[in-house]
Amino acid sequence: SRLHLTRQVGWVAKLADSVHDMWINSMLSGPFTHLKNTAGVAAAMVWDIAETGATAARLRAGIVMPGEQGGRNADVTFGDLGAKIFGHMMSLREAMVAGGRGFAFREDALAREGAEMTLVAGQGNRFRADGWSAEAWGAKGNWGVAVDWSGHAATLGRAPIRALMAEDSFMKIVSYRGSLFEQAYRAGRQEGLKGDDFTDFVAEFLFDPPRAARDEAAKQAKYVTLQSDMEGGLKQLQKVLGNRGTRFIVPFYKTPMNGMLYVGERSPFAGVMPRYKQAIAEGGAAAANARTRWAMGAAVMATLAWQWEAGDFTGGLGADYDLRKAYERQGIKPYHLRLPWGGETYYNYGMLEPLSTIVGLVADVMEVVHHPDISEMEWQEVAAASIGVIGYNLTNKTFMQGVQVAMEASRDPSRFGPKFFKNYARSMIPGSSALNEIRKELDDLKRFHSILREDFMARLPGLSKNLPPAYDLWGWPQSVGSRFNSPYKPNAVDAELVRLGLGLSRHPKDITVEGVTMSLEPDEVAWYHQRAGKYAFERLNMLITKPGKFDIKYETDDEVGFGARFKKLRKKSIAGDAEATEAVEYVIKKILLDARNQAKAELLKESKFGENLLSIAEDEVRKRRDQANKLKESVQ
Numbered sequence: 001s002r003l004h005l006t007r008q009v010g011w012v013a014k015l016a017d018s019v020h021d022m023w024i025n026s027m028l029s030g031p032f033t034h035l036k037n038t039a040g041v042a043a044a045m046v047w048d049i050a051e052t053g054a055t056a057a058r059l060r061a062g063i064v065m066p067g068e069q070g071g072r073n074a075d076v077t078f079g080d081l082g083a084k085i086f087g088h089m090m091s092l093r094e095a096m097v098a099g100g101r102g103f104a105f106r107e108d109a110l111a112r113e114g115a116e117m118t119l120v121a122g123q124g125n126r127f128r129a130d131g132w133s134a135e136a137w138g139a140k141g142n143w144g145v146a147v148d149w150s151g152h153a154a155t156l157g158r159a160p161i162r163a164l165m166a167e168d169s170f171m172k173i174v175s176y177r178g179s180l181f182e183q184a185y186r187a188g189r190q191e192g193l194k195g196d197d198f199t200d201f202v203a204e205f206l207f208d209p210p211r212a213a214r215d216e217a218a219k220q221a222k223y224v225t226l227q228s229d230m231e232g233g234l235k236q237l238q239k240v241l242g243n244r245g246t247r248f249i250v251p252f253y254k255t256p257m258n259g260m261l262y263v264g265e266r267s268p269f270a271g272v273m274p275r276y277k278q279a280i281a282e283g284g285a286a287a288a289n290a291r292t293r294w295a296m297g298a299a300v301m302a303t304l305a306w307q308w309e310a311g312d313f314t315g316g317l318g319a320d321y322d323l324r325k326a327y328e329r330q331g332i333k334p335y336h337l338r339l340p341w342g343g344e345t346y347y348n349y350g351m352l353e354p355l356s357t358i359v360g361l362v363a364d365v366m367e368v369v370h371h372p373d374i375s376e377m378e379w380q381e382v383a384a385a386s387i388g389v390i391g392y393n394l395t396n397k398t399f400m401q402g403v404q405v406a407m408e409a410s411r412d413p414s415r416f417g418p419k420f421f422k423n424y425a426r427s428m429i430p431g432s433s434a435l436n437e438i439r440k441e442l443d444d445l446k447r448f449h450s451i452l453r454e455d456f457m458a459r460l461p462g463l464s465k466n467l468p469p470a471y472d473l474w475g476w477p478q479s480v481g482s483r484f485n486s487p488y489k490p491n492a493v494d495a496e497l498v499r500l501g502l503g504l505s506r507h508p509k510d511i512t513v514e515g516v517t518m519s520l521e522p523d524e525v526a527w528y529h530q531r532a533g534k535y536a537f538e539r540l541n542m543l544i545t546k547p548g549k550f551d552i553k554y555e556t557d558d559e560v561g562f563g564a565r566f567k568k569l570r571k572k573s574i575a576g577d578a579e580a581t582e583a584v585e586y587v588i589k590k591i592l593l594d595a596r597n598q599a600k601a602e603l604l605k606e607s608k609f610g611e612n613l614l615s616i617a618e619d620e621v622r623k624r625r626d627q628a629n630k631l632k633e634s635v636q
Contacts, residue, residue: 087181266297475533
């Protein structure tokens with residue numbers, strides 16, 4: 001009946017809300033998430049101060065655009081900048097209180113609406129029951145108590161969201177007060193007030209700020225914390241993505257979308273951005289700051305493009321996964337940089353979103369422009385490739401990865417469906433992100449896992465050590481590594497792969513014996529990968545660094561040693577000889593294949609797994625033979 005169907009739909013909706021409540025808190029439970037969020041907003045606030053200072057310097061120097069006021073009575077002065085910084089410092093106590101209230105009551109510091117976690121659905125936490133609660137389920141009595149307490153346990157008391165609200169409230173108050181102090185100083189200055197009259201004006205302004213000033217300060221606070229309200233089509237999209245189905249695919253929308261707009265306003269395309277146009281129409285300080293953001297952002301991008309060739313910072317390192325691994329085995333990771341005083345260590349600048357996106361976009365475009373294949377392209381193809389890599393950079397952010405995986409799963413369910421399911425299943429453990437970070441502190445090795453049970457074990461403290469280590473292409477145990485830095489560890493073999501742009505495929509997790517393909521168990525995979533990697537690296541390292549001592553004869557009828565011939569080929573390849581480069585790549589692949597074949601032979605003949613693997617293969621061959629004989633007899 002219609003009533004029964006309505007009840008069923010209501011039950012499913014409540015269940016979806018409860019699962020989402022647990023899942024979102026689980027994803028946000030890791031301390032690194034909150035550190036990254038706080039660091040990113042703090043960096044944006046520091047950059048805002050720098051932009052205000054640049055505007056003041058520009059106008060003071062008389063570099064003005066039509067409609068702007070320069071000189072001592074400029075639209076923006078160093079006095080305004082000082083007032084903003086002073087306001088930031090004076091607000092710290094109030095910001096601490098606001099942060100505490102944000103954690104305790106999930107209360108937004110500036111308005112009766114929640115931050116990112118609740119604005120996805122268009123409502124604030126103060127006006128909506130938690131998904132896993134007695135209120136949401138309409139439960140009463142002992143049943144209601146049970147629902148509430150189980151909800152608290154599953155969501156860790158909603159501490160992850162509370163922490164996010166605390167961070168958001170703290171930063172908003174700091175920015176809000178800084179903006180009010182700046183506006184008060186500017187208004188008094190533009191009134192021409194001096195001495196006590198100026199002091200009294202500022203004090204009265206701050207004690208009871210005009211409505212327009214409060215609105216402007218709130219707007220600035222939301223802007224810096226990436227919480228600006230969406231408008232037009234973006235607002236409609238926000239509503240669509242806030243429903244119960246799509247919020248599992250796009251859990252965060254408002255913050256990352258504001259981040260993309262933030263980057264756009266500091267790019268060469270700022271002139272077409274709606275917020276830029278609004279600021280220009282507003283005039284005064286808003287227009288002057290908007291023009292500085294555009295000019296300063298474009299200048300920073302140009303400087304980064306010039307500096308990229310020095311190799312001091314990286315982008316995504318290309319779309320080839322296997323080639324990225326060649327970089328990473330040398331300690332060169334995506335979106336890292338080397339500091340002048342940091343030696344050979346690379347540091348993760350990706351923590352400073354959205355400013356890091358500006359750096360990453362430049363690096364990604366430069367990697368495309370300097371790719372060896374680009375020389376054969378027309379400028380239109382280069383432009384298309386650059387636009388493509390910008391799109392890849394933006395969609396590769398955390399908030400878009402769910403969309404990517406969902407699209408892949410819809411296009412090819414058999415291939416990407418399991419990945420789509422696993423990504424969600426492993427985060428459904430309460431506090432899974434926090435547990436995973438604890439696990440990494442207690443066990444810094446990556447672990448081999450292929451099935452869902454092993455996926456869970458690999459993320460849990462204590463259980464992860466029951467899985468064998470995951471080995472890389474050279475048979476070295478893979479370390480989790482630091483989230484903050486990566487020491488530079490060059491080696492000749494990976495450096496050669498990078499030079500060639502050659503990504504070598506990972507070792508397989510199955511082997512074929514007498515026509516029978518068998519998936520290896522975790523311990524068998526570890527044994528095979530370690531042995532194959534060791535042989536491959538030793539031979540390739542010898543061939544590249546000491547070719548005269550390379551004693552494996554691939555061409556026995558040639559009077560010249562193989563190592564000496566390879567040395568000549570490699571020299572030609574470095575000089576730009578395409579045929580020599582193909583020959584060098586062929587040799588490297590051949591050595592890797594031979595190493596795998598040797599490791600496979602030893603796995604079957606020398607390891608403790610060999611007898612069982614051969615027995616499985618023989619049984620399968622016998623089974624196939626019997627089936628063939630039966631089919632033959634039935635035909636006759």
